[in-house]
Amino acid sequence: MSLSLTELKEKTPTELAEVARSLKLDNVTRLRKQDQIFAILKSQAKRGEKIKGEGVVEILQDGFGFLRSAGSSYLAGPDDIYVSPSQIRRFSLRTGDTLTGLIRPPKDSERYFALLKVETINYQAPEEAKNKILFENLTPLHPDERMRLEQEKGENSSSEALTARVIDLVSPIGRVSGGCWCRHRKPARQSCCNRLPIRSRPRNRIVF
16 A cells, blocks of 8 residues: 555644554554654555655755745745755656656755656656757747636536536636736635636646
């Protein structure tokens, strides 16, 4: 059984305690959430199980980098994944690349998870991603395909339908376009975006 660091971070402390019990781990319930995750992943590593992680890489001036997560608004945090300078050079990584791969828990003298093997770069095989043209060298194109958020009747709830209908009328969205969503509170902003039917379509991704 393989576990994902991203999936574990999305679980509540109660759900993590259930996972720990299924792995026959003791004295995990009273730990902080981060320590619960560490204990679960260390147990899996000792059993030889694979641990997967993902994030957006930020390369620091010292040559190494970290995978930041969307759940932390891509800011530095204790659950970041260390990326070595050799991996950065080998795959010609740049800040902003999205990586997925196998990771390991921190050792006794370490503070962070570490990336062992890169499986995908920007959702492609590493061999394909290495030959991609740099983003700043690409020719910008205007969106030429409209994305209709409103779906057929009955495919989404009334709140989803209302939000999608209003955006279609007031501010139509094109595929591969950006926008500014102004709300006083971040939870309200994300709540509105989560109600949109964009995520159900395979080709679409929302980046906050």
